Amino acid sequence: MKYQSILMIALVVAVNACDDDDEKEDLSVSLNLVAEGFTSPVLLTESTDNSGRLFIIEQLGQIYIVKNGQKVAQPFLDIQGKLTPRSGPQDERGLLGLAFHPNYASNGRFFVYYSGPLRAEGPAGWDHTNYVAEYKASANADVADAGSGRILLAMDHPQPNHNAGTIAFGSDGFLYISVGDGGGGNDNQLGHVEDWYTENAGGNGQDITQNLLGSVLRIDVAPATGYGIPADNPFVGKDGMDEIYAYGLRNPYRFCFDPENRIILADAGQELYEEIDLVEKGSNLGWNIKEGRHCFDDANPETPPGSCPSAAPDGTPLTDPVIEFKNAKNFSDGLGNVSVGGYVYQGSTVMSLNGKYIFGVLTQDPDAANGAIFAADRAGTTWDYHKLSLKGMSNNDLGMFVLGFGQDKAGEVYVTTSAGTAGSGKVYKIGQ
Numbered sequence: 001m002k003y004q005s006i007l008m009i010a011l012v013v014a015v016n017a018c019d020d021d022d023e024k025e026d027l028s029v030s031l032n033l034v035a036e037g038f039t040s041p042v043l044l045t046e047s048t049d050n051s052g053r054l055f056i057i058e059q060l061g062q063i064y065i066v067k068n069g070q071k072v073a074q075p076f077l078d079i080q081g082k083l084t085p086r087s088g089p090q091d092e093r094g095l096l097g098l099a100f101h102p103n104y105a106s107n108g109r110f111f112v113y114y115s116g117p118l119r120a121e122g123p124a125g126w127d128h129t130n131y132v133a134e135y136k137a138s139a140n141a142d143v144a145d146a147g148s149g150r151i152l153l154a155m156d157h158p159q160p161n162h163n164a165g166t167i168a169f170g171s172d173g174f175l176y177i178s179v180g181d182g183g184g185g186n187d188n189q190l191g192h193v194e195d196w197y198t199e200n201a202g203g204n205g206q207d208i209t210q211n212l213l214g215s216v217l218r219i220d221v222a223p224a225t226g227y228g229i230p231a232d233n234p235f236v237g238k239d240g241m242d243e244i245y246a247y248g249l250r251n252p253y254r255f256c257f258d259p260e261n262r263i264i265l266a267d268a269g270q271e272l273y274e275e276i277d278l279v280e281k282g283s284n285l286g287w288n289i290k291e292g293r294h295c296f297d298d299a300n301p302e303t304p305p306g307s308c309p310s311a312a313p314d315g316t317p318l319t320d321p322v323i324e325f326k327n328a329k330n331f332s333d334g335l336g337n338v339s340v341g342g343y344v345y346q347g348s349t350v351m352s353l354n355g356k357y358i359f360g361v362l363t364q365d366p367d368a369a370n371g372a373i374f375a376a377d378r379a380g381t382t383w384d385y386h387k388l389s390l391k392g393m394s395n396n397d398l399g400m401f402v403l404g405f406g407q408d409k410a411g412e413v414y415v416t417t418s419a420g421t422a423g424s425g426k427v428y429k430i431g432q
Helices: none
Strands: 028-038 042-045 054-058 062-066 095-098 110-116 128-137 144-157 164-169 175-179 215-219 243-246 255-258 264-266 271-280 323-326 337-344 358-361 372-376 385-387 387-389 401-407 413-418 424-430
Touching: 028 042, 028 054, 028 062, 042 095, 042 413, 054 095, 054 387, 062 095, 110 164, 128 175, 128 243, 128 323, 144 215, 164 255, 175 255, 255 337, 255 401, 264 337, 271 337, 271 358, 337 401, 337 413
Parallel strands: 028 387, 042 401, 095 164
Antiparallel strands: 028 424, 042 054, 054 062, 095 110, 110 128, 128 144, 164 175, 175 215, 215 243, 255 264, 264 271, 271 323, 337 358, 358 372, 358 401, 372 385, 401 413, 413 424
């Protein structure tokens, strides 16, 4: 079915897993249009140079600026020519991530994550290569130097889907990168390696030695060439690839840092369950041993086994999500398809959302564009959450796919949407 894995994407919105009393909490908001005319807007971010400009990623390969409330016609950057051709609106490849260096105002450095054609040294039969590249500003602040591109990291990807693609700087100054597990169903297709869990055929999520797939990475971009490895990355000096910060992921399309500098990440499920995770250094998030909090069987993906390991062979526990909800693809009471991570609201416009984690689902209906937005209380090991009521929308319904979120430096949160057709993409700011 369309838009089921995550394209572009992944959003965890759904109905509500709280009790009837919690349902009565008034979390009604408005969605105020910021910019439109996109095809697949997947992210909004504000530059770190205090210019107040908002930058919107168009998955087709452009980055646009919203300046003084208006979308600038000329793209800030256009790298469409570097991307692997997409097969249609549900194609998950493209320009997926953007991060401005903390010192962008003085050094003009920013970074992108995109899907390009398979590089010459890539494995035969694999689909494409995902790149993390550095670019620089030009003398014109609203147009980047398109010729300044420098590849930092190239990751060959066997299947078209599960590209993930968030890049963001942590408070430690290092660049964090979410990488999908290679794509395909049941982790038994081309490009999935054998791992320690022999009950399932294989899967890159549980592998830390053969590739970087199914992981969150952390690198140091200070070197003038290549990149460095933070000395305290969990596998430095041990059995495991030095770039890996956390692993056991399927398609961690979107993550953010919360006010406590923890990573909150949405990982898209396969058949039954979607999840939101708290990620710490060295975490094993469980895929493909588990889907959400449930055991997973690649031979019978719609029937969770009664038992499975709770830790990897080295003793690292499998970390359960703070939010799990049913996928609407296989449950009549499922909340939606594809969890899409957002941000912790820290703005001043909607005080009822203060401190809550805003996330979404790509769509509530597997056969229609009908995304939803949720707010979660960040307390305990299992978070309560509530579906946001949308003022002014027909039947209180978004009627669009939720492709991503954004946040400005004031802590306000934005949602990026599309109906799946050229020009239908819109970006909204969540308001009172």
